[in-house]
Amino acid sequence: MNDELIDGEQLKCCFHCGKCTSGCEVNRIDPSFQPHRLLHLIGMGALDELINGDAIWKCTTCFTCSERCPQRIAVTDIFWSLRALAFRSCPTSGLLSAQKSALFKTGRLYPATVLDHKKREKAGLPALSENATLVSRIFDAAKADR
């Protein structure tokens, strides 16, 4: 387990009441997304499987589970951490990787279109900067591999 990002001690206090999943809006739509199960899998050491799977990206971070967890487990924060871990160990090919390098180079996931520029101008917003230094600092802070 990555101690830096996931509080294992806190995670071990889960006593499987299922309140997180009962209250999860995503679970109502996609029954395969079960927060209690994901917590259990982390505890069982299946971190790689989770990081490489797509479940962790389904959380809408509404914080209902964290809010109501009787053991005060910061469930949403744990999912965030899993995403950060996934991001760090991101494979070099694939869409995510492409987005990652685009983000690093230009500071945004998708190139701004002519339409975007026009909309901004109309709304009185300043022109978009092509400077990616700020994003680069975020990359450094998150210790993400470029």
Next chain:
Amino acid sequence: MSDIKIGVFLCTCEGEIEKTIALDVLAQEASGRPGVVSVRKDSCLCSERGIGAIREDIDKFGLDRVLIAACSPAMKTREFTDLGINKYLVERVNFREQCSRCHPDNSENATKKARALLGMSLEKIRYSKALEPVTVPAVKTALVVGGGVAGINAALDLAGAGAEVFLIEKNPHLGGKVSELHRYYPRLCPPSCGLELMFSKLESNPRIHVLTSSEVENLSGSPGNFSISIKTTSSDAIKSPEKDQVRTIIAGAVVVATGWEPFDPTPLTEYGYGRFEKVITNLDFEKSAREQGQFLAQQKKTAFIQCVGSRDERHLPYCSDVCCMVSIKQALLLKQANPDNEVTIYYNDIRTPGEYEAVYRQARASGIQFIKGIPSELRQDARGKISVSVFDLIAGERTEFAADLVVLATGMKASRGTTQLKDAICLATNKDDFIESHLQCHPQDSQREGIFTAGCCRAPMDVSRSIESAGAATAKALRYLQGEIAVSPDYPVVDILKCDRCKRCVEECPFKAYSYDDKGFPQVDILKCRACGICMGGCPLGAISLGELSMEQLSGMLDVLDKSYLGEDEPVVLGFLCKNDAYRAADDAGLEGIPCPSNLISIMVPCSGAVNAMIISEAISKGVDGILLAGCPDKQCHYLQGSALAKTRLADVSNKLKEMYLEPERVRFASISRDDPEKFAATVKEYVEELKQLGKNPLRIQ
């Protein structure tokens, strides 16, 4: 002290001790020591013959001190206390467990260590004083605070045992929370039946005086003779006369039975208690079932949600003990009244120990649905039904239930009565506000001698356990209700010529046994004292001594200890071992033959908190190479904060050593559990090695 007559008795333990220790040499040496008038070696001192021999020598030589070098002082205590001489004048030296048994392969060192131990004990015994138990008069009256089922039972039990009892209740009526219930479990009978029986027993017992609408204002005095002022407020009480009467009751013991209060689930907004009419608590359920005849039969779809507020770090972190059985009971009543009711219990864990498991099984058999999974929230639909949406953890899928009644299984918390009383009479509570001392070993005790707990003021519990705890509290209280109380003379004595009234003893005593005399000097209430010696350990002037172990004795023992008893290059470790745990673990190390360096000289202390920093510093200044203070793990300490205080004090000594350019490693604390002789031996071994690296204490005189 020149006229003392010490008899030294050496036991070979059927030849076992002698195999390792040269007893004849030690006997020879002892006979030349000041005050020693007789020395005898015997093959079995604890036998009838051995005891006879000791008694014979006592008569023959007119002995007034007896030193027995045999097995551990923790053993054969009965045999060696009844020798016809005051037991405080009998000293034991641990030749077997802590010498011969733990150094079987090194006869030479075992003998050297035995010689050192014998020398120290000979010095200690010179200062021993004959002490007799003190008898203190006590009244035969008890006070029971709280007229619920626990308090009533305590009152009946106490009166049954011959005590005069005052039972006080802050409400105008007796019965407490039980009078609000519809049915008891596991037999599902009405509580009124049991209560009425109890009330009539109260009525007919002339030794019981009931004061309703009454509260404790304050408590002073000691066990045996507490003085409690009680205020009776309203005049509509059953038995209490006039308005606002304050009276004083003298009681030998107090049983606190201030009960519980239901947890209010309003803060758990997700369940809508208070907003949704059809969401009620388990106690609301009892009220409705009791007051509305058709309530049970009318229900068609009922959901129970377990652990509401309990086992919840945001509310009550503990399990409230009763809620599983309460819900199962209520579900069964519903099912009996209307078999078509689709009763569903949403649970996290079902806890039904002992006989209650049969009720749980009965509930399952009756068709009550149990779903493992806790709803995250409740919603009310347009028809006023409550929709319960839960992820069923066993099925692995979501399940929906439209209930027309949802019962929240809310738990128990400490009552306001408990909190008020705690403040009025200065009682300690645990982090959950229940009255507690040492839950595991002394569940019925409060942290104040003579004050005991019955029922839910100690922890959540059901009716039968409350009644059980009332009986236990009664048995404990009876010691103080016999007309007199015998107190063992182990309590501390303050030397007021040394005392500078710093109040540390008063502050640190875990049992609030100290108060001030009219000149501001601390005085110990021997009835409140548990003889842990934490005051002796804390006194900055060394002005406090226990009956069985004085500062003078400790200092004397340090003086005579030969700091080079194993030779110039071997370090000497002085171990202060707590009586309950570390000393016993050290004995076990010997019994189990776990090798332990002979560099350790141990002194038994009642608690690691009883060791004064002055003694530790003195030992270092007299050339001891290392001090090992061994107590029990923090939470296990019978004296609550003994180990913790010992650690703090030792850290202070350690800093002082550093300031004096001595190695702070020369003092060490070790948490040794009673059952961990391996850890004890390993700790000593490691420490001795470390001290060898450090080298000799520069203060050791060549």
